[in-house]
Amino acid sequence: MNYTRQHQPILEVNSLHIEYPINSPGGFRRLTKPAVIDVSFKIFFGECFAIVGESGCGKSSIIEAILGFVRPKSGTILFEKQNLLNLSSKNLRKLRPKIQPVFQDYNQALNPRMRIGDILREALPNHLQDSQTDQLLASVGLSREILNYFPHQLSGGQKQRIVLARALSVKPALLLLDEPVTSQDLSVAVQIVELLISLREIKHLTFLLVSHNLSIVQLLADRVAVMKNGQFLEQQPLAQLLNNPRHIYTKNIIDQTITP
Ligand SMILES: Nc1ncnc2c1ncn2[C@@H]1O[C@H](COP(=O)(O)OP(=O)(O)O)[C@@H](O)[C@H]1O
Ligand SMILES: [Mg+2]
Known part of the structure; x- marks a missing residue:
């Protein structure tokens, strides 16, 4: 299926640089360590763009910069043509709901003291709380009983479905x-x-997927960037990347990957 048909970028990241301070014992100079170096990419409406690379290469930093949790040293992040890095807080608030993160650690993402029903209702506007909760649950393949449960009573997969919902x-x-x-x-x-694949289609979503695991990436991605030490080594459509890796590092990742 051609998800890139619209050829309009929903997100455009240009020359992104991110640095973190390092604590230097007794040092006068403020030392920094680069985490993301000159990263540029576009994500088109409806596609899944993936960034693959080993732990610590800078993947989450890119996501945190898009969410505004981390202030990049330089670069631009355009969402629907607006630069998120110099948007007024009012306009940023308006855009906010359109970009939603799903983090790896669903245990931290769900308040352990709240019932699932309240977690979902809290996210919804008042007038939609009752009608939409059931619909949301159904869309992630869960049934109503789960509304009364606390997060610790759910399996990992169920928790991840709630985070998605x-x-x-x-x-x-x-x-x-x-x-x-x-x-x-x-x-x-x-x-x-499989749930992500069907949700993307049904709800016309666009994905930025970051993972260290090429087996997962290759199930979802239309295009893939390979990241190492803060830099993109290459980015290609999935099939081209797998058949014709330009970089020896990419080839090594492919060779290590067991096709699921
Ligand atoms: N808040 C932070 N403060 C200092 N260093 C950080 C911070 N977040 C990430 N880093 C460092 O930046 C690098 C990239 O981290 P990260 O973006 O989390 O990579 P990945 O998601 O690929 O594992 C790592 O060396 C990490 O230790
Ligand atoms: Mg990470």
Whole structure:
């Protein structure tokens, strides 16, 4: 299926640089360490763009910059042509719901003291709370009984579905999926991947997927960037990347990947 047909970027990242301060014992100079170096990419409406690379290469930093949690040293991040880095807080608030993260650590994402029903209702506008909760649950393949449960009573896969349902409650256009399935075993991971594939189609979503795991990436991605030490080594459509890696590092990742 050609998800790139619209050829309009929903997100455009240009020359992104991110640095973090390092604590230097007794040093006068403020030392920094680069985490993301000159990263540029576009994501087109409806596609899944993936960034693959080993832990610590800078993937989550890119997501955190898109969400405004981290202030880049330089670069631009355009969402629907507006630069998120110099938008007024009012306009940023308006855009906010359109970009929803789904983080790896669903245990931290769900308040352990709240019932699932309240977690979902809290995310919805008042007048939609009752009608939409059931619909949200159905869209992630869960049934109503779960509304009375607390997060610890759910399996990892069920928790991840709730995190997804909550992200969907505000009708996002772009999901930022940070290692969305690494915490589960393979059969659960495959179910979550299948759910993501169907949600993308049904809800016309665009995905930015970041993962260290090429097996997961290749199930979802239309185009893939390979990242190492803060830099993109290459980016290609998935099939081209797999058949014709330009970089030896990419080739090594492919060779290490067992096709699920
Ligand atoms: N808040 C932070 N403060 C200092 N260093 C950080 C911070 N977040 C990430 N880093 C460092 O930046 C680099 C990239 O991290 P990250 O973006 O989390 O990579 P990945 O998601 O690919 O594992 C790592 O060396 C990490 O230790
Ligand atoms: Mg990460």
